[in-house]
Structure formats: structure tokens, C-alpha cells
Amino acid sequence: MTKQQISFVLNGQPVEVLVEPRELLIHTLREQLHQTGSHIGCETTHCGACTVDLDGKSVKSCTVLAVQVSGREVLTVEGLAVNGELHPVQEGFMQEHGLQCGFCTPGMMMRAYRFLQENPDPSEDEIRWGMSGNLCRCTGYQNIVKAIQYAARKLQSAEGA
Amino acid sequence: MIPGSFEYHRPATLDDAVSLLTEYGDEARVLAGGHSLLPMMKLRFAEPAHLVDLNDIDTLKGITEEQGVLHIGAMTTENELIASSLLREKCPLIPEAAELIADPQVRNRGTIGGDIAHGDPSNDHPAVMMALDADLVLRGPAGERVVPADGFYLGTYYTLLEPGEILIGIRVPVPPSGSGASYQKLKRKTGDYATAASAVCLQMEGDICRKINIALTNVGPTALKADEAMQVLAGQNINDSLVGEAVRKAMAICDPAVDLRGDVEYRTHMAGEMTRRAINLALERARGNRS
Numbered sequence: 001m002t003k004q005q006i007s008f009v010l011n012g013q014p015v016e017v018l019v020e021p022r023e024l025l026i027h028t029l030r031e032q033l034h035q036t037g038s039h040i041g042c043e044t045t046h047c048g049a050c051t052v053d054l055d056g057k058s059v060k061s062c063t064v065l066a067v068q069v070s071g072r073e074v075l076t077v078e079g080l081a082v083n084g085e086l087h088p089v090q091e092g093f094m095q096e097h098g099l100q101c102g103f104c105t106p107g108m109m110m111r112a113y114r115f116l117q118e119n120p121d122p123s124e125d126e127i128r129w130g131m132s133g134n135l136c137r138c139t140g141y142q143n144i145v146k147a148i149q150y151a152a153r154k155l156q157s158a159e160g161a
Numbered sequence: 162m163i164p165g166s167f168e169y170h171r172p173a174t175l176d177d178a179v180s181l182l183t184e185y186g187d188e189a190r191v192l193a194g195g196h197s198l199l200p201m202m203k204l205r206f207a208e209p210a211h212l213v214d215l216n217d218i219d220t221l222k223g224i225t226e227e228q229g230v231l232h233i234g235a236m237t238t239e240n241e242l243i244a245s246s247l248l249r250e251k252c253p254l255i256p257e258a259a260e261l262i263a264d265p266q267v268r269n270r271g272t273i274g275g276d277i278a279h280g281d282p283s284n285d286h287p288a289v290m291m292a293l294d295a296d297l298v299l300r301g302p303a304g305e306r307v308v309p310a311d312g313f314y315l316g317t318y319y320t321l322l323e324p325g326e327i328l329i330g331i332r333v334p335v336p337p338s339g340s341g342a343s344y345q346k347l348k349r350k351t352g353d354y355a356t357a358a359s360a361v362c363l364q365m366e367g368d369i370c371r372k373i374n375i376a377l378t379n380v381g382p383t384a385l386k387a388d389e390a391m392q393v394l395a396g397q398n399i400n401d402s403l404v405g406e407a408v409r410k411a412m413a414i415c416d417p418a419v420d421l422r423g424d425v426e427y428r429t430h431m432a433g434e435m436t437r438r439a440i441n442l443a444l445e446r447a448r449g450n451r452s
Contacts, residue, residue, distance in 0.1 A: 004169070021169035021212070022202075043162045043203070045196060045267060046352060057240075057269040063199050064270070067169050068214065111266065132351040133264030 006070035010035070011079030017066070025061040025069055026050045029076060037077035037106045041135075048134030051107035052076050058114045060133070077106035080113060088154040089113050089147070098147030100138035108134050112148045116155055124149070164202035171214045175221070175300060175329065178213055183302045183325040185211040191327055192216070193236060193275030196267050197284075221274070221329055224248060231333040235274025239263070242273060251335045254342040254362065258289045261346045261358075277310070278328040280318040280383070283354035287314065287384035288376035289344055292360035295333045301326035311376075314383035339365045341447025345435040346378070349422065355379040356422040357432035359411070361439035365447040368398045375407070375440070379422075380415040380432045387411040390436065404440050408433040 007016045010033060017032050029035045029052070041049030043062050050061040053075035080087040089112045092098065099105045108131070115122070115130040122130065127148050128141070136144060172178040182189050190209035192198060193216075201207040215221055221236035224245050231252055233242075242248060242259040249256055255273075262285050263271060276286040277297065290297075290310035297313055299306050302325045310331075313321050322328065336342065346358035358378035364371045373394045375387040390410035397403055417428040445451040 020166070022164045022166055024163060024199075027163070044200060048264070048266060051266055058266045059269055060266045063196055063267075065169070065195070065199070067171075068195075068216065115265070130265055133266040 004067055004070075006067055008069045008071060009073040011075055019066040021065065021067050023066045025052070025064040025066045025074075028066040029061060029074075035076050035078050038110075039103055039106055041103065041107075046135065047104070047107070048111060049104050049107040051110045051134065053110060053114055056114070056117075058111050058133075075110070075113075077110055080109060087113065088151040088158070089116070091154065092147035092150035093144075096143050096146040096150050098139065098144045099136075104134060104136045104138075108136065108144060112151060116148065116152055120152065120156060120159075122148075122152060162203035164199060165205060165208045167202075167209055167212050169212050169214065171217050173217050175218055175327070178215060178218060178327060179300060179302055179325060181211070181213045182327065185213075186324055189213055191278075193278075194238065194267075194271040195275075196263070196271045197275060197279050197281060215327070226251060226335065229335050231335060233273055233331040233333065235278070235328050235330055236272050237274070239268035239271050239273070239276075240265070243268070252293065252333055252342075254289060254293065254344055254360070255333070258285050258344040258346075258360070261285060261344065261348070264352045267352070273331060274328045277313075277331065278320065278322060280314060280316075280320045282317055282381060282383050283379040284384075285344070285346065285355065285358065285378055288358065288360040288378040290331065290333070291376035291384060291386050292342065292344075292362040292374040293333050293336070294362075294374065295331055297328055298330040298332060299323075299326050300329045305329075307332070311386050317382045336362060337364060339371075339447060341365070341443040341445065343439040343442035343446065345439040345442070347431050347435055354422070357415075357417070357428050357435050359432060359435035359439045361436070361443040363394075363440075363443050363447060365444070370394050370397055370399050370444075373440075375411060375436060377411065377415065377432050377436070380417040380428055382416070385414050387414055387436070389413070394440070399440070399444060404437055407440065408437045411436045 003018045039049040041047035045063045189211040192214040222234045239259040243256045276284045295310045342362040344360045347356045360376045363373040377385045390407040393407040412433040415429040
């Protein structure tokens with residue numbers, strides 16, 4: 001099949017890339033644009049390791065075609081820190097030991113980043129519900145919840161300041 | 162896992178989408194949220210030569226009410242159903258069921274129309290739509306037609322949709338006051354399909370149940386309307402023994418596939434239990450005892 005030229009905004013920068021229609025967004029991000037922060041876990045829409053932000057919504061990039069993001073805006077974990085300063089979500093995962101092997105972490109953080117905009121002051125139950133599309137096989141989730149609570153506090157105090 | 166090769170089309174209008182489908186016939190598939198179709202394409206269970214993406218057709222999105230009927234665009238996502246204050250007020254059964262589907266990321270992509278049109282018996286909206294007496298609006302080369310959700314399913318992945326036809330919207334009559342509804346779904350974990358689930362919608366007049374619909378998810382080749390169970394309860398002052406009889410009638414129509422979710426006996430039994438819980442909660446809601 002003929003390849004198609006697509007252009008979209010990735011982490012604030014316009015990018016252009018040639019893709020086959022069947023190419024999945026996660027592969028375009030990792031293999032063509034060399035943004036390997038988003039991980040390929042299950043490839044079956046279960047694990048959430050490939051979670052990215054698409055036009056302000058969390059999606060699993062293993063189940064979106066690259067051609068579908070033409071003209072749209074994508075944010076990956078590489079775009080979270082600004083000018084070398086960690087995003088509060090990243091800081092939270094570091095401070096609260098929200099990771100062990102780290103494989104699920106980029107997807108966790110991208111979902112947490114969006115979730116805290118949807119719900120800036122969540123209860124623990126709401127965090128667990130909001131993060132239910134991301135699997136972690138190491139932590140038992142407890143410290144991930146704490147990391148997100150840390151980020152929520154930090155984001156709220158920054159807003160109040 | 163990468164899907165097989167296909168040509169990608171992203172029409173901006175419904176007319177264009179219908180003509181593409183008409184032109185390519187059996188070779189074409191409609192792409193809605195893609196969270197059933199793309200996984201099937203990765204596994205080569207589906208190998209369409211042409212994919213017609215409906216995501217740019219704005220007229221297929223949104224929820225409105227006109228003269229006591231809710232109009233839901235087929236491309237409305239699960240999360241949009243959950244966030245809809247109109248649905249929360251007029252028909253909370255729909256967002257309640259949507260919350261039990263998949264996970265937050267998937268609900269951002271998955272659509273009500275895709276869930277209904279796919280014809281997968283494990284999808285949740287078909288039973289909910291049967292319980293709500295919903296109608297489905299289909300658009301094809303010959304124009305538009307409206308068919309009841311009850312009767313739309315002919316078999317697994319097999320519906321009334323003709324080649325070239327697209328499900329464009331869902332019409333749900335707003336349940337009158339005195340109504341109560343519930344969707345009870347047993348699943349092993351977040352994101353799983355139902356081991357068994359039951360949708361109940363009923364209308365009370367004093368102590369008498371004037372009308373009741375019961376429909377079951379994932380315990381047969383399609384969603385199943387439990388007609389005999391409904392007949393047990395309609396027109397009655399419902400008590401536990403009548404509920405028990407209705408549950409037995411509902412279990413009698415179950416013919417579940419055997420998979421990791423359980424064997425025939427277990428899934429049939431769970432369909433009964435979900436039906437019992439859904440009836441009881443719908444009753445309490447109709448009486449105003451529970452939200």
C-alpha cells in the first residue's frame with residue numbers, strides 16, 4: 001500500500017512523517033520519531049504502557065493508527081518536563097517510589113498527567129478508578145497512588161500560589 | 162502486532178462515507194473507535210482492504226433531546242456518555258453501563274455506535290438498548306431507516322446492517338416518571354467483558370409493575386431479550402418469589418460460550434444472579450429509595 005505523508009504536533013513541535021496506513025501510532029513514535037519513552041507492553045490495549053495524550057485525551061497508542069493523528073496534537077512522556085524541570089507527576093513518582101522496574105511508568109505518568117487535569121483533587125478511590133487502564137506488575141500500586149497524591153498536592157499549591 | 166495492509170479513507174461527510182462503502186462493498190469496513198476492529202485486524206480475524214474512518218464526521222457526535230426522545234450520535238464516545246449531564250438526568254442507565262466498559266483510555270476512543278453495530282455478544286450497550294426500547298438509525302445508499310434494537314441482532318457479528326449501511330444514531334425514549342433501571346455486570350477485572358450481565362428497565366404504578374424489560378449480555382450468540390422472564394413480572398405486585406421465577410426464566414434462555422470466564426453452568430447462574438440484582442435495584446430506584 002502507498003505510504004501517506006502525515007503531519008502532527010508532537011510535544012509542541014510540528015513533525016512530518018511518511019507512514020503506511022496500517023502503522024500504529026506507537027510504532028511511528030518509537031521507530032520513526034525515535035521517541036522511545038512510550039513503551040510497547042501488551043499490544044492488545046490492556047496494559048496502558050503506550051498511553052499518550054491525543055488532543056487532550058489519554059489514549060493507548062497501540063490501538064490508534066498513525067494516519068488518524070494527522071493534523072492533531074500528541075504529547076508523550078518526553079514532553080512532560082519543561083526546560084529540564086520535572087513535571088509534578090514525574091517528581092511524585094520519584095519522591096514516592098512509584099516505580100520499580102519502570103516499564104509501565106511512562107504510561108502511568110501520561111495517564112496521571114491527564115487524570116489530574118480531569119480531576120485536580122481526587123480521592124484515593126477516584127485515583128484507582130482513573131488509573132484503571134494502566135497495569136503495573138511490580139509496585140502493587142500503593143506507591144503509584146501516593147505519587148499521584150503528591151502530584152495533586154503540588155499542582156494545587158502551585159495553582160493557589 | 163500490526164494489521165494487514167489496507168487503504169485508509171477519512172471522509173468528512175456522511176454522504177462520502179456511504180459512497181465509499183457502496184463503492185468498495187465487502188472489502189470495506191467502517192472504523193469508529195477502533196477498539197474492537199483494530200485488535201481483530203492485528204490478529205487477522207478481520208482483513209478489510211479499505212477502512213472508512215468516521216472520526217471526522219462531526220454530525221455523528223453528540224447527545225440531544227427532542228420531544229421526549231434522546232438522540233445519541235453513533236460516534237459519541239463512552240466517556241462522553243459518562244460526562245453527559247443530560248443522560249444523567251434523563252436516562253442514567255446509559256452512563257451507568259458505560260462506566261462498566263473497558264478503562265478510561267479505551268472509553269476515550271470507543272463509541273456507542275461501534276459497540277452496538279459490531280455485533281459482539283460481549284458488548285454491553287446492546288442489552289441496555291433492548292431494555293430501553295431504543296431504536297437504531299441506519300443510513301445507506303437507499304437512504305435512512307429506523308429499526309428497533311430488539312431484533313437488530315441476527316447472530317454473532319451478524320446484524321440487520323446491509324452492505325453500505327452505517328449505524329448513525331440511537332434514539333432512546335426518555336423513561337417516564339415512576340421508572341427505574343439498572344445494569345448489573347459481573348466481570349473478573351477492570352476492562353474485562355462480562356462473565357454475565359443483565360439490564361433491567363421497569364415502570365411502576367403504585368405497587369404494580371406496569372412494564373418491564375430484561376436483556377442479557379454475553380450469555381448467548383447475541384444479547385438476549387428475556388421475554389418470558391418479563392411476562393412473569395409485568396402487571397404484578399413484585400415479590401421475592403416472582404423475582405425468583407423470573408430469574409429462572411431468564412436463566413432458561415442462556416446459551417453462553419465456554420471460555421476463561423467460566424463454564425455454561427456458572428455463567429448461566431451468574432446471569433440469573435445479575436438479573437435478580439438488577440430487578441431489585443431497578444425496583445428500589447423506581448420507588449425512589451435508591452439513587
